[in-house]
Amino acid sequence: MFGFMRGNRSDTTYRQVYAACCQAQRRHFGLTSLFFHSYEAIFLYLLAIDAQACDSPPDTAVTCCRLRNRLDSWPGFDVERARFGNAFALILAATKLDDDVRDDRSLVARLLRWRLRRPIAESRDYFSHLDPQFEHVVADFIAQHLRLERTADEPLSIEDYCAPTANAFGYFFQLFAEQLAADSTVRDAVQQIGSSIGAAILSFDCAVDYARDRQRGSFNPLANTRDVQRALDYSLHCLAEAGWRCTQTFGPAAATGRVVRAVFDRVAHRQAALLAPPSIKKRKRRGLLTTYRAYRRGFCVCDCGGCDGPGCDGGCDGGCCDAPGGDALGGDASNIDCLICVDCCGGCNPGDLRDSKRKNSPTMPLESNSPSSPSPMVGMTAFTFGPLNPSGYISLGGKTVPARSRGEWIGDDTEVQVIAEDSFGLIVKRLESRTSGG
Template identity: 25%
Template sequence: MCCQKAASLYRAHFCGLGTSLHRHYGAWARWLVNRDSTFLTLLGSALAEAPPQLCQTTCCNKFATPRDLVADNAVLQYSAAVTICGLSAKLDDDAQDERGWRSHAARFGSLALDTPIGDALGLLHALCFPVQDVRAWMAGQADIENRSATLHDCARPTSAAYGEIVGHLAQVSGSPEAKPLLHQLGESLGFLIYAQDAWEDWARDKQRGQFNPLHAFPDLTGRRAALLPVLEAALTSLRRAFDALPLRRNRDLLRAVLIEGAEARVAQVSEETDSGRKHPQSPIEGTERKRSSCCDKCDGCNCCDCCDCVRFCRPGKGGGSMCDCNPCDGDGCECCGCDCSP
């Protein structure tokens, strides 16, 4: 797929999800759209028998030129509800783990957003999503960490939750035969996200005196030796599940968003030094990586000068996401901007 077309397709789903959040939960909710929820939407669209319908409209700026956005549908509504419930889980977690004004702000946020959170939970219940199980797993995260459990034990709630969230796309998209593979993909992705967060947060958690399953390995070499094998195993499981999925469209884009993004984050662990930076990259390595990017699939679309910004999967800091897939977050280039300015 040409990188320019891939950027437009991603934008259509990203902004369509933002519009769905606005429609069902209020204007404030469009700011919750993120890379993981957009990936969920893309994956659901790729599994559905019919391609998503597009509508010509603007995303956020009413005076901007209308673009193609994915019209509201069952996959968008499911992703939007998951996004709202993700915010609820984050607020509950902050209320329990943080101190002072942060804890009070999280509690106030939960109370203020009681109605939209209730609406999202209602939709998930109507879709037979195991809401209570997932909420119980996430609520039990602190108890597991208080027991100073291993990385696998600590990652289990996140892994199980992602397994259910991604696995439920089989019902929402009308592809029940894909559920086992989707569940495997979600569990592997959840483990990778938790493990990557543990790696990135190690120094901060140590400074704050907070639990981290990698504290058992005080030196960088030990942490890397303990983490890389399990990351590689999860990445292999992720690849196998993805390759076997009965996707009807957009496989190349999803591979760039998911697989190549996860590979880049695992590579980041192997390359990071004691100062928190990667080993220096030689000019030859940089040239080879660019040549193997989406530029070799551009097909004369005249957008190769900015392929790196629409490849979607540069490793980035924050959020715990495996993907850097937001053409609207200002870190891209001109060819993949959109109308999402405030």
């Protein structure tokens, strides 16, 4: 398996769909193609389930195919929907192998491309049957991407660099939505989800490959570590937008929403690791045992720098870490850094972290905080950082945070108030018609 949209391993529905799609890929494209079975293919099938275009797996469905040739899928398993995802996985693999051959002259990539030449050709034929202009459209997306790399001397934002990939993913997701015979609202939502996921994938790859690309002299649109941070911010924003669209379109219990949440958490953890104080990074390099001991003492990989430290590095002035009983929620709720510490660590008590994991169980809907336990951020005021249409960013406590409105368009630099919090960020409303300049 390869890809970005990997769900939580404790999500039974995800594992059941994973096993069935794995067997379907082997049946359609052969055993060798399983090396490039993609998590994005699983996500597409989950979209079909959320759109009620095919049945959910029963409780008795297997969660591991064990590479058996016999198809052990459930009676309502839609082979054609799975085939679309399988073919999409091979198109992604072919694009990746072509890129490795072009950029690195990789012999391994050449051999793999030769070995998979027949399944890749069958995948292209499959999509050409769905859209006669398929080859031309995909070639145009790749040409746009390569054109951006050839203009490396000019300033290039991460948003502009990700645009061709986002459009390409949107194209494939739109093709898939058309196969679902869904209404226009669902088709548009699926296309936008695909675009957001495509942008999130590429921006994350640029961030994690930054150091390696600098060593090898390979192209990377990020010029410095500040750009790396911005790329991770953009990836989180795109994932938040995809997650919001999943839950708004298919409901709070959508399987796709759970997958996006799992990916969102992993990217956020990677971002927090980049911001960790040197002492915490040193502990992580010493191995799992030392990391576990640090965790038991209250250390976590986030801005606060450890809940038992002399003070918080993120500007909390010890408020969130030195609260009575070690409860970070007892700190200064008006300080955004304290809240980020709480969100990362789940509280200074390791037991709090275990409780928060139970609350975020993949079998539970991704709903906003209940009125009985409102988020400490509710009621805070902030300013939009760019327009909310309806999602975007707000500037809160000197940090850029993903946010969305209840559907209205809110312009740039407009004062808003936080009214709720969900799994992907904050929900805000326009406070009044004035800007920070007024």
